[in-house]
Amino acid sequence: MSLTALIADDEAPLRAQLRARLNEAWPELRVVAEAANGAEAVALAAEHQPDIVFLDIRMPGMGGIDAARQLYDRCHIVFATAYDQYALDAFEQGAIDYLLKPVTPARLQTTCERLQKRLAGNAAAPQDIGAQLAELGALLKSGGAAKPNYLRWIQAQVGGSLRMVSTREILFFQAEDKYTSVQTASTQLLIRKTLKELTDELDPDEFWRIHRSTLVRVDAILEVTRDMRGRQMVRLRDHPDLLEVSRNHGYLFQQM
Amino acid sequence: MAAASINRALDFVREAVNEASVLWWRFFDWLALVEWRQLYVTWFLVVVFGVIVDLVNPAIWFILISFGVKVLAGGKRRAELKAKEASDKASVATLERRLMEAQMATLQAQVEPHFLFNTLALIGQLIETDPKEAARVHAHLIEYLRSSLPQMRAGGGGGTLGKQVELSRAYLAIMQARMKERLAVRFDVPDFLGSAPFPPMMLQTLIENAIKHGLEPKVAGGTITVRSQVVGATLHVDVCDDGVGIDLHADEGVGLANIRERLALLYGKDAELVIEMPPGGGACASIRLPYRMTEFD
Numbered sequence: 048m049s050l051t052a053l054i055a056d057d058e059a060p061l062r063a064q065l066r067a068r069l070n071e072a073w074p075e076l077r078v079v080a081e082a083a084n085g086a087e088a089v090a091l092a093a094e095h096q097p098d099i100v101f102l103d104i105r106m107p108g109m110g111g112i113d114a115a116r117q118l119y120d121r122c123h124i125v126f127a128t129a130y131d132q133y134a135l136d137a138f139e140q141g142a143i144d145y146l147l148k149p150v151t152p153a154r155l156q157t158t159c160e161r162l163q164k165r166l167a168g169n170a171a172a173p174q175d176i177g178a179q180l181a182e183l184g185a186l187l188k189s190g191g192a193a194k195p196n197y198l199r200w201i202q203a204q205v206g207g208s209l210r211m212v213s214t215r216e217i218l219f220f221q222a223e224d225k226y227t228s229v230q231t232a233s234t235q236l237l238i239r240k241t242l243k244e245l246t247d248e249l250d251p252d253e254f255w256r257i258h259r260s261t262l263v264r265v266d267a268i269l270e271v272t273r274d275m276r277g278r279q280m281v282r283l284r285d286h287p288d289l290l291e292v293s294r295n296h297g298y299l300f301q302q303m
Numbered sequence: 304m305a306a307a308s309i310n311r312a313l314d315f316v317r318e319a320v321n322e323a324s325v326l327w328w329r330f331f332d333w334l335a336l337v338e339w340r341q342l343y344v345t346w347f348l349v350v351v352f353g354v355i356v357d358l359v360n361p362a363i364w365f366i367l368i369s370f371g372v373k374v375l376a377g378g379k380r381r382a383e384l385k386a387k388e389a390s391d392k393a394s395v396a397t398l399e400r401r402l403m404e405a406q407m408a409t410l411q412a413q414v415e416p417h418f419l420f421n422t423l424a425l426i427g428q429l430i431e432t433d434p435k436e437a438a439r440v441h442a443h444l445i446e447y448l449r450s451s452l453p454q455m456r457a458g459g460g461g462g463t464l465g466k467q468v469e470l471s472r473a474y475l476a477i478m479q480a481r482m483k484e485r486l487a488v489r490f491d492v493p494d495f496l497g498s499a500p501f502p503p504m505m506l507q508t509l510i511e512n513a514i515k516h517g518l519e520p521k522v523a524g525g526t527i528t529v530r531s532q533v534v535g536a537t538l539h540v541d542v543c544d545d546g547v548g549i550d551l552h553a554d555e556g557v558g559l560a561n562i563r564e565r566l567a568l569l570y571g572k573d574a575e576l577v578i579e580m581p582p583g584g585g586a587c588a589s590i591r592l593p594y595r596m597t598e599f600d
Contacts, residue, residue: 149424
């Protein structure tokens with residue numbers, strides 16, 4: 048019985064290359080299918096039951112890590128990646144096989160030998176790499192740092208189109224009658240989201256509620272002064288408006 | 304309602320006080336800076352005027368007060384104003400430094416390693432299977448690197464829209480060789496706009512974003528449209544894709560922030576970066592800045 052393999056990579060030329068290299072390094076291995084994304088790889092693997100699956104990490108739709116999590120108990124996984132510092136670190140520490148693109152014949156030879164040993168020695172049950180994969184998936188998604196899912200873009204209807212305003216561009220939000228106004232250095236837009244909703248969805252380290260009707264971006268604050276009536280007023284870096292700080296929120300600036 | 308009218312009165316008083324204090328300090332500054340000779344002439348005129356309208360007392364008071372202020376506080380105020388002028392100069396220097404830093408950041412963030420490794424892998428593969436295509440991609444890569452690597456950019460100019468479009472074509476040609484039928488490209492840039500000044504690496508960043516966040520995650524791929532037009536006195540350069548659109552919870556990234564920062568430093572409020580999600584899906588990024596036909600220098 049000859050061994051079979053599946054190759055998944057979104058770039059066709061690279062699939063062809065790996066197939067050609069595999070043919071040289073391990074002629075007995077039969078490549079039974081090629082997939083262009085993770086979902087396709089999972090479907091084709093179910094159909095063809097390959098012994099080995101070569102997975103590119105970054106693919107459209109479902110990526111390689113997610114595909115691997117559905118496949119690792121049925122076949123041996125080898126990842127292929129061009130440059131993913133987080134993944135490489137994880138691979139070095141863990142027991143997951145990987146190839147660096149462009150794939151060199153020597154490196155592929157080593158990987159093939161290791162796979163052959165594993166398959167022959169029937170160290171068969173591929174080890175449980177599930178936990179490791181889950182960790183890796185989370186790591187890659189967040190770009191290295193785990194940060195909760197805060198709102199980073201505000202959508203505002205302007206004429207017929209939907210304006211996207213990055214939160215980094217926003218100086219402050221202010222509650223108007225039926226709307227909330229969004230102030231940037233250059234424009235003011237109106238949105239339907241209430242200040243309450245915004246306060247809940249935005250990063251609390253990025254935006255501070257300083258008043259019942261005002262939410263201000265911390266980085267945009269230049270200084271806090273007191274006016275003649277003793278109220279705290281926030282002065283902004285790129286905007287002439289002074290924003291009042293209500294008494295309940297005065298504690299925000301106690302230390303400043 | 305009583306409270307409201309009191310508030311209104313308070314507001315009025317506050318404004319009046321503000322206005323008076325502004326006037327007083329303007330007078331103060333004038334006194335501090337004015338030459339004695341000019342002050343004598345003013346006193347003379349004030350006395351003449353005072354005699355004519357029979358208000359000699361206020362005229363004398365004015366002379367006494369202005370003399371006192373000039374002698375006692377003039378020097379200090381003059382020093383303050385000098386200091387302010389110096390700090391204005393310093394803040395211009397700060398602006399220049401921020402621009403430099405923003406430009407440095409752009410230069411350093413130029414070539415993404417992921418892109419470079421993938422392209423080299425592609426060329427390696429093509430050498431074996433399709434040497435002609437390999438040579439073509441290789442030439443595009445060289446063209447792209449020539450204009451985007453910091454060391455090589457120094458003498459290259461590259462500050463026109465034409466140059467930026469050329470660079471983007473090279474980049475997109477490489478991406479097309481990699482993504483094949485998943486990437487279609489449309490350029491809609493009139494030739495006459497080629498000479499218009501345009502900051503380097505902005506168009507490039509928008510296109511990279513469109514591919515990375517819009518089309519690469521989309522299984523079927525899509526089209527990137529680069530469009531340029533003059534609207535009134537403003538040059539619009541748009542990059543649109545029909546990809547997956549913008550993830551509301553994804554940070555805008557250093558690329559867009561850097562463009563915004565550089566636009567603000569170069570053009571102040573006259574330029575902007577507008578991001579939109581068109582009704583048909585995908586995303587559109589538009590750089591808008593004052594249109595000039597050629598570089599002045």
